[in-house]
Structures are given as structure tokens and as C-alpha cells.
Amino acid sequence: MNKVLLITFIFFSSFASKINAETISTATTHTSSKTISEDLTITSTGSMNCVEADGEGNWSNCIRIQDNSTPLTITNRGRLYTTTHDNDKDTIIRATGSEESDLTIKNYGTMESIGNSTLYLSSLSDGDGDGTSAYIYNEGTITATKAYTVRFDGSDDFKIDNYGTITNTNAAGQTLFYQASSGTLSGFILNNYAGGIISAPNSGSCSNDAKHTGAINAKQNVSGSTINNWGTITAGCATMRIGASATVNNYGTIEATSDPSYLSIETNGDDNILNFYEGTLIIGTIDADDDSGNTLNFHLCSSYNYYLTGSWSVNDKSGCGDVVYSGGYAKSSSTLSQSMADEIVALKVDYINETFDYSNKKINKNKEFGFFSKSYSDRDNGDEIDKFVSSQNNVVIGFPLNNGHQIFSFSSDNLDFLNLNVSSSNLQTGFLLEDLNFFTDKKIGFKSVFGYHKHRSNRSQLNNTVALGKETIHKDYNSFSAIIGSQIQSGNVKINLDTSFQRFPNYIESEDVTWSSRLIGQFMGDITFDLKKNLNKNFLLNPEVTLGGRTLLLGKNQKYTVAGQDLTFNGGVQKDAFAKFALNANYSFLNNTNLFIKASAKKTTEDQETYSLDLAFKSVF
Numbered sequence: 368m369n370k371v372l373l374i375t376f377i378f379f380s381s382f383a384s385k386i387n388a389e390t391i392s393t394a395t396t397h398t399s400s401k402t403i404s405e406d407l408t409i410t411s412t413g414s415m416n417c418v419e420a421d422g423e424g425n426w427s428n429c430i431r432i433q434d435n436s437t438p439l440t441i442t443n444r445g446r447l448y449t450t451t452h453d454n455d456k457d458t459i460i461r462a463t464g465s466e467e468s469d470l471t472i473k474n475y476g477t478m479e480s481i482g483n484s485t486l487y488l489s490s491l492s493d494g495d496g497d498g499t500s501a502y503i504y505n506e507g508t509i510t511a512t513k514a515y516t517v518r519f520d521g522s523d524d525f526k527i528d529n530y531g532t533i534t535n536t537n538a539a540g541q542t543l544f545y546q547a548s549s550g551t552l553s554g555f556i557l558n559n560y561a562g563g564i565i566s567a568p569n570s571g572s573c574s575n576d577a578k579h580t581g582a583i584n585a586k587q588n589v590s591g592s593t594i595n596n597w598g599t600i601t602a603g604c605a606t607m608r609i610g611a612s613a614t615v616n617n618y619g620t621i622e623a624t625s626d627p628s629y630l631s632i633e634t635n636g637d638d639n640i641l642n643f644y645e646g647t648l649i650i651g652t653i654d655a656d657d658d659s660g661n662t663l664n665f666h667l668c669s670s671y672n673y674y675l676t677g678s679w680s681v682n683d684k685s686g687c688g689d690v691v692y693s694g695g696y697a698k699s700s701s702t703l704s705q706s707m708a709d710e711i712v713a714l715k716v717d718y719i720n721e722t723f724d725y726s727n728k729k730i731n732k733n734k735e736f737g738f739f740s741k742s743y744s745d746r747d748n749g750d751e752i753d754k755f756v757s758s759q760n761n762v763v764i765g766f767p768l769n770n771g772h773q774i775f776s777f778s779s780d781n782l783d784f785l786n787l788n789v790s791s792s793n794l795q796t797g798f799l800l801e802d803l804n805f806f807t808d809k810k811i812g813f814k815s816v817f818g819y820h821k822h823r824s825n826r827s828q829l830n831n832t833v834a835l836g837k838e839t840i841h842k843d844y845n846s847f848s849a850i851i852g853s854q855i856q857s858g859n860v861k862i863n864l865d866t867s868f869q870r871f872p873n874y875i876e877s878e879d880v881t882w883s884s885r886l887i888g889q890f891m892g893d894i895t896f897d898l899k900k901n902l903n904k905n906f907l908l909n910p911e912v913t914l915g916g917r918t919l920l921l922g923k924n925q926k927y928t929v930a931g932q933d934l935t936f937n938g939g940v941q942k943d944a945f946a947k948f949a950l951n952a953n954y955s956f957l958n959n960t961n962l963f964i965k966a967s968a969k970k971t972t973e974d975q976e977t978y979s980l981d982l983a984f985k986s987v988f
Contacts, residue, residue: 391415391445402431406440411476414446417459428461428487438469438494443507448479457482462501468494473504474531485511489520498554501525505563508532511540519545524554529563529598541581542567542602547588555592557583561619563598567606568624585610585635596621597646604629606651611636611658618644620836623651627832634658634677642684643667645751645785647829650836655679663697665690668751669786670701670840671829686938687752691930698930700880701826703784705925706939707755709887710975711782712848712869713917714744714757716891718778719795719816719850720863721965721981722763726772727801727812727856728953730961730985731765736772738763742979752938753973756783771800774816786827786837793820795848809857814865818848826876844874852891861895868921881928888921893945909951911967916944945971961985 388406391413398418407430409415417429429449432439447459459480462470470491478485486509491500500522508531509516516535519525527533527543535542542565545555559565567582581602585592589610597618600606603625609615609632623629631651632641638660641653645667655661655677662680665671668687674696675681681692688702718740725731725738744757759780765772776795782788797816805811824842852865871885893915899907919941926935949967956962965981 397429400428400431402433403439403441404432404437406442408442409445409447409476411444413444414448417449417457427457427482429457429459430461432460432462432470433464436468436494438471440471440473442473442475443478444475446477446479448477449481458484458487460485461487462491463489464491468492468500469497470501471504472502474507474509476507478507478509480511480516481513482511483513484515484518485509486517487515487520488518488522488525491522491525493524499524499526503527503529505529505531505533508534510534510536512536514540515544516540516542517544519552519555521547521552523552526556526558528558528560529565530560532564532566534564534566534568536569538569540567540569541584543583544586545584545589546586551588551590553589553591555585555589557592557594557596559594559596559598559600559619561597565598565600567602569603581605581608583607583609585613589613590636604651605633606630607632608635609633609639612638614640614642616642616644617649618646620648621651622648622836627651627834627836630654631831634661637661640664645669648836649673649829649831650834651831652676653679653831665697665699667699667829668701668703669829670826671697671699672832673697673829674832685751688936689929689932689934691932691934693930693932696930698879700876700927700929701784701787702925702927702936702938703752703755703787704782704789704824705882705885705936706752707782707784708869708871708885709889709917709919709922710755710940711757711780712867712887712889713891714742714759714977715793715795715818715848716850716852716865716867717969717977717979718742718759718761718776719814720852720854720865721979722765722774722776723799723801723812723814723854724965725963725981725983726765726774726799727810727854728963731772732801733767734985735767736765736983736985738765738981738983740979740981742977744975744977746973746975748974751785753940754785757781765799768798768800770802770804771798771812773798776816776818786829788825789822791820791822793818795819795850797850809855812854812856814850814852814854816850818850820846820848820869822846824876828877840877842874842876844871846871859897859899861897863891863893863895863915865891867891879928879930883926883928885922885925887919889917889919891915891917893947897951905955907951907953909953911947911949911951913947913949913969914945915947916942918942940973940975943971943973943975945969945975 390408392410394414396416493500590612592613594615599620601622633654641663653675666684683690690699740761761778763776778793795818800813802810826840848869850867855862868888895913897911924937947969952964954962963983969977
């Protein structure tokens with residue numbers, strides 16, 4: 368009974384605390400400050416316009432909260448705005464006082480001030496111990512045309528989640544401004560999510576006193592902020608000033624829009640940490656000013672060339688290569704194509720084995736044949752170094768030899784890596800001897816194929832000193848390959864044993880990136896079990912299951928040079944096992960005509976997936 372009474376009391380106490388909450392669902396005009404002590408909601412059909420009474424400029428805060436110990440929530444789905452004013456301190460929402468705790472502002476509509484600030488929150492406290500003294504959630508637009516859009520003074524532990532737009536259109540305006548009135552301010556958290564925009568598009572002349580205007584300004588004695596950006600943060604200059612002991616995790620765009628020589632990120636104290644992840648686009652200088660202990664960590668598999676000023680400790684955290692920091696530039700050249708080179712060679716072996724299987728069919732003995740294959744491969748296992756997409760078209764013409772065929776293979780492939788595309792044209796020729804006649808009860812074949820490959824590389828390099836934040840480096844280079852192997856077939860069991868080699872010569876990719884020659888050699892083996900099924904005298908259905916693997920034998924290390932520093936890369940997937948399922952279909956008609964189709968799906972232990980389709984049509988007259 369006592370427990371029931373307690374629950375009932377808590378329920379009605381909570382209900383009673385909200386019973387006086389105000390809702391505005393029509394257009395309203397206010398000529399003086401509106402002081403609130405309960406929750407306030409402006410619906411999608413509602414609005415508040417704060418104007419002067421008779422042009423006297425006799426209000427300074429449209430909505431005011433002061434020394435109120437009850438946590439309040441202001442929700443706007445309509446419009447909060449100001450029109451005429453004489454008072455530079457005019458603001459839409461003003462909250463102040465150490466007794467005011469846990470204020471929440473949610474905006475889904477529009478908040479726009481032509482006064483000093485849109486939101487001005489100072490000296491607030493965390494009353495419920497959840498680590499947040501004030502919380503702003505924005506899916507709409509918050510804008511100002513004067514000094515500040517969102518201003519915090521002396522309030523620790525405030526947080527902003529932004530999915531919409533927070534901006535300031537004044538030439539010297541600051542969009543997010545926070546400072547310690549006295550002592551130190553700490554605990555600011557900003558999450559600017561994908562699609563979110565924080566901007567000061569007209570900010571400043573970028574000289575002298577104006578250079579510190581921007582989208583985010585931690586002015587003085589601010590420590591321990593966390594800024595997570597998946598969206599866009601832009602300003603004319605000095606886009607972000609982050610304070611001391613701050614952490615910036617960037618996956619999006621941070622840009623000084625006036626000129627890339629201006630500041631994109633500036634510290635305002637010691638011991639800051641910047642983490643750049645994939646998706647990062649920085650335009651503008653990264654400046655440590657005269658501060659010390661600042662660190663920049665690159666979690667990027669992309670190539671980059673970033674200009675830094677001041678003192679920085681620079682680290683590569685990607686596992687995709689090495690960063691070279693010299694003369695104010697942090698540089699890294701993407702090793703992605705080299706990390707995947709052995710696996711791409713393995714795909715070429717698969718194509719040759721598919722061709723061998725077709726040439727080995729009775730219908731092709733001592734006959735010319737044409738063979739077409741198309742394949743798609745990809746991997747996305749969460750590691751940037753391993754991600755790729757490959758598509759290939761392959762045409763093979765076979766001419767009969769004693770117990771085999773000479774083949775000419777023409778193919779084109781397209782490889783997409785992170786910020787890197789490599790397209791290739793390939794010519795391969797060699798001999799497929801289907802049966803060496805060593806045994807009467809089994810067939811042993813031999814493969815010897817040599818290839819020339821012309822590659823065209825388009826590498827996107829991140830560069831904060833150019834207007835777009837990145838540039839494309841074009842490079843053509845060649846490679847040569849050899850595949851030597853055998854196939855043993857006995858009944859419904861088939862075994863392939865193959866070695867493959869590919870030589871990449873020395874080449875210069877850009878003025879400060881040089882790749883050394885690399886010979887890749889690997890061994891591949893697989894065993895296939897098939898079950899032939901004649902559905903009728905003309906139609907043969909042949910399912911196959913294949914198990915196999917590969918391992919890299921030569922060329923585990925790729926040597927290259929970036930900005931005069933010799934580097935070695937030995938990452939990537941250098942061995943794996945796989946399983947493959949294939950379905951063959953043969954259809955014979957008109958006694959001398961045959962249609963062959965094969966579809967297969969392959970999955971490796973390293974999450975690479977390959978899907979292929981083979982077609983051949985043969986008619987003998």
C-alpha cells in the first residue's frame with residue numbers, strides 16, 4: 368500500500384509540475400521580455416515575434432529564464448524571431464544564474480535574431496548530475512545577424528547536437544562562442560552530424576582583431592572540449608578556435624571559405640588532440656599558434672598533403688602506410704593498390720582456370736572457341752586498408768593445338784579503392800594443354816600464360832592548401848605477369864595447382880612519391896567436386912563446390928619514397944582460404960550447336976566476395 372501511494376504521489380507531482388506548461392500555436396507578438404518558469408512549446412503553426420514598443424527599444428530578452436531551479440524545456444517547431452530593435456543586447460532566449468540547471472532547448476523550426484545573440488546562456492549548472500548543464504538539440508535553423516548566434520559564458524558541461532543549420536550572417540559574427548567569465552570553463556560537447564551545418568559565411572576580414580571570428584570560437588580559459596564533426600563547419604577564416612586540452616574527431620568538412628591560406632583549425636591553448644578519419648575534408652591552414660603539446664592523428668588510408676603551422680606531434684594511426692612530417696607538411700601516399708595487388712593477380716588466375724575448364728570440354732577438342740566472362744568482386748570488412756571493388760570483362764579466343772589450345776585473352780578491369788581508382792587493359796596469351804597423356808585413368812593438364820597490363824591510376828589526394836581541399840594525381844604505368852600451373856582431373860574431382868607472378872617496375876607517381884619495383888609471387892591451390900546431371904539428352908546441369916586457398920611467397924614488402932623518406936609497406940591480406948559454388952549449364956541443339964553458361968559465387972576467409980558469369984556459344988558447320 369505504501370509503495371502504491373508513493374508511486375501515485377510521484378506521478379501526480381510530476382504531472383502537476385507540467386500542468387502549467389505553455390503552448391503557443393498561433394502567431395504572437397511581444398513588446399517586452401517573457402519570463403518563464405515552466406516548459407514552453409511553440410507548435411508548427413505558432414510563432415513569437417519580439418518587437419519594440421513604439422520604437423523605444425525597451426526589451427533586451429525575448430524569453431528570459433533566471434534563477435529557476437526547475438529544469439525547463441523549450442521546444443520550437445514554428446518560428447521565434449525579432450524584427451526592430453535599438454538594443455545591441457537583444458536576444459531571443461536568455462538564461463542566467465547558478466540556480467538555473469539542466470536547461471533543454473529543442474529547435475525543429477526557425478530561431479532568428481537581429482540582435483546581439485539568438486541564444487545566450489551563462490552561469491548554468493548541472494543539477495541532476497548527468498554531466499550536462501544546458502542542452503541544445505537542433506534540426507531546424509538557428510541564425511543571427513549580429514555578434515553571436517549561440518553564446519555560453521561560464522557554463523560548464525553544455526552540449527549541442529546539431530542536424531540542421533546554425534549560422535551567423537554578420538561580417539564579424541561568431542556562430543558558437545564560449546568563454547569562462549572567470550576561472551576555467553570545461554566540458555563542452557558538440558556533435559555536428561551528417562547534414563549538419565555550422566557556418567559564419569561572411570565572417571571577418573581575416574586580419575588583426577577580426578581573424579578570430581568564425582564558426583566556433585573558444586575565447587579564453589576554455590579546456591577539455593570535445594568536437595565531433597560528420598557534417599560541415601565553415602567560416603570565412605579562423606573557422607574553429609578550440610581552446611586547450613580539446614579533442615576534435617573529424618569525419619566531415621572544415622573549411623576556411625575566403626581562401627585556403629586562412630585558418631581552418633586554430634588551437635587556443637596546449638595539449639589539444641585532432642583525429643582525422645575517412646571522410647575528412649580540410650580547407651585552410653591548421654595552426655598550433657604558440658601553444659605546445661598539440662597532436663594530430665591521421666586515421667586515413669587516403670593520400671594527403673596537409674600544411675601545418677606551429678608545433679605539432681604527427682602520427683599515422685591508419686595501418687595503411689606512414690606519414691612523413693617535414694617542413695610544415697604532413698604527407699602520406701596511399702598504398703591501397705599495392706595492398707591488393709596480390710589478390711587482383713589471384714582473380715586473374717581464376718579467369719584462366721575458368722577458360723581452361725571450358726577449353727577442356729570434348730566439344731572444343733581440336734576446335735576454335737570463343738569465351739566471355741564477367742566478374743564482380745568486393746570486400747568491406749570494416750578495415751579501410753582492405754576495402755575494394757573490382758569489375759572485369761574478359762574475352763578469350765582459343766585456337767587448337769595437339770591436346771590443347773593457344774589462347775589470346777583481352778580484358779579490361781576497373782578497381783575502386785578509397786579515394787583511388789585504377790583501370791587496366793590486359794593482354795594475356797599462352798598455352799592450355801588439357802591432357803599430357805601421362806595416365807589412362809586421369810587427365811593432367813598444363814597452363815602457361817603470360818600477360819602485359821597497362822594501368823591508369825587516378826589518386827585523390829587530400830590537400831588543405833587548395834580550394835577544393837583535394838586534388839587528383841593521374842599516373843599511367845605497366846606491369847607484366849606469368850601464370851604457370853597444372854590441373855589434375857579424375858572422375859568428379861578436379862585439382863588446380865598454380866603459381867602466379869606479376870612484376871611492377873619502378874615508377875614516379877608525383878614529384879615527391881616514387882614506387883620501387885616489386886615482384887609478387889604466390890601459390891594457389893583448390894579442389895573441386897562436381898555432380899553432373901543430365902536433365903535430358905540435350906541439357907546438362909553441373910553443380911560444383913570448390914575449396915582452396917592462396918599464400919604470398921614473394922613481394923611481401925613494397926618499398927616506396929615520400930618526400931625523400933624511404934618507407935616500406937607490408938600490409939594487406941597476404942593469404943586466405945575460400946569456398947566457391949558454381950552452376951554449369953550446357954545446352955545442345957541442332958546437333959552441332961552448344962550454349963554454355965556458368966555462374967559462380969566465391970567467398971574468402973577475409974570477407975572478399977566474387978561473383979562471375981561465363982558465356983560461350985559454339986556452332987560447327
